[in-house]
Amino acid sequence: MGCVTGRGGQLLQKVSQPPTVGKTYTMTVMVKALREPVQLRLEIERAGRPWDRAYRGEMVTIPVGEWTPLHATFTVDKPFPEGWQAYVACFDDGGLFRADVLQLYEGTYVPWQQAATSRENLFANPSFEAGVAPWSFSPDVNRNRRRTYRRASFMLSRILANMGVGATPPLLEHFATPPGGGADAETVLRNGDLGADADANGTPDDWxxxxxxxxxxxxxxxxxxxxxxxxxxxxxxxxxxxxxxxxxxxxxxxxxxxxxxxxxxxxxxxxxxxxxxxxxxxxxxxxxxxxxxxxxxxxxxxxxxxxxxxxxxxxxxxxxxxxxxxxxxxxxxxxxxxxxxNAPDQGRWLAGLYLDQPEEWDDPYRFFRW
Incomplete structure (x- = not known):
């Protein structure tokens, strides 16, 4: 997921078969966070206006690198003749996660291995063996809300300049150190400065x-x-x-x-x-x-x-x-x-240039091309 607004992003599938009022259903999915923990929740709504909910779960924090079952059991209390659509919702800016073995079935929760053999799954292609369809991912992206360190530094410098105060963009400090981090560790080569030649034979020791x-x-x-x-x-x-x-x-x-x-x-x-x-x-x-x-x-x-x-x-x-x-x-x-x-693709080269979090709807860069 990229930069998102309050609506977040949803991994969803529409189920055309309407649920039966009064019956109990369970939705379950195996999820794993990547890079850092993410918060997810399960939601099921009408597949058409007014998109009212059959179920809306609480946010659950999913740990990194560990497949975690996320499930919800609910009772349908009103008809949904249009069918319904169920989805996994994420609202973390930049959140990354994997999902597998999605199930929606009638009855109470049982582990996914048991449900796979004893319950009729209302989802098609639950583990993406046949590609992505009929699943879809619908993020709500607002690119103007992305704040880069370059833009923030420039705007601050411009404000200070208008007040008669000089400013040095801190972004330049990130390039004072070459890729790979700070000072190098000890070299693995011996006598790399070629200074030692104990036998004076014209060839440095160890070479x-x-x-x-x-x-x-x-x-x-x-x-x-x-x-x-x-x-x-x-x-x-x-x-x-x-x-x-x-x-x-x-x-x-x-x-x-x-x-x-x-x-x-x-x-x-x-x-x-x-x-x-x-x-x-x-x-x-x-x-x-x-x-x-x-x-x-x-x-x-x-x-x-x-x-x-x-x-x-x-x-x-x-x-x-x-x-x-x-x-x-x-x-x-x-x-x-x-x-x-250090690895050149880690550390400040990724974190230093994009120190941004959604803060407001407006971004002067969008209007004035700063």
Missing amino acids: AVSLYAGTADTAREQLPDGAGWAQRMTIAALRDDGKGSAMLAQHDVPATAGQWYRISFRARAEGLEGVRVPVALVSTEDWQAIVEYQRFVPAAQWQDFSFLVQAKRTAEAKTRFQIWFDRVGSVWLSDIRMAPV
Whole structure:
């Protein structure tokens, strides 16, 4: 359900068979709330004017993730020659729920499994096996009542400006932090700043450089500003068969299935204009990617690169994080990180932009296009 008014939204079906006055009927449905609890109630009314009720239940709070029976038993006290229509009503703005096994039968309440074999269900297609029909969903939507944080911030700023007071839209504060939440956790890569080289062999500790080319070399170099280190890899000439590669890699990098990570580093290149350089974390058992391959195009000047990736499976060892290229040229890499972060599709990115609740019928945005 989207933004609703007091009328709410109804999942309903019209029953053409009129009820018998004086008899007892029961309506029941299995419901489950999604994302957050919702309030629902059962209603049965005349299928035509004046739409008077045969039954109107009380609001019931349905918990999240748990199938809950919602049922009502009532006695018909007046004729409904037009037939009747029964529905599940929801009045929560943004409420989400699932419904299944809807039943309307003569008699008192029994569990749905027993009713399925012993009672005649007046509803057609009670579990949606045949699609949606003859069920319908009738929400009462008023889009002008939706208040976005952007509109509210703009209107407040405009009012303050008319009073001679400056204002900074708080919406901008939401974009101060990149997707995935706040500060990154500890990187899972070791010696990511390339600062340690205990044996002074030109390759940072915990890292390996693989050169496969006619002429190639590598070196650990201090950055021009003296603030850190970079690893240079150079392919001066390919092999006679026209092939070659240079790779910076680290083994046994852990990953957890479903966890999001931010891979970030600084890089520059010479002689590789427009070449896309791949980054990957792979299993050394079957050489399948643990995170999706990413690619970047380094330029002659130092640039920062960042990728949000999600691990496909869990691995504590027998993995390899690798950055490599296969053309003649040079690549410099520095400050390499792979840190777990919050999921980019959760948190402020969903909740921060739409902080709205129905408050009034009017919205100046609708009239003045603010």
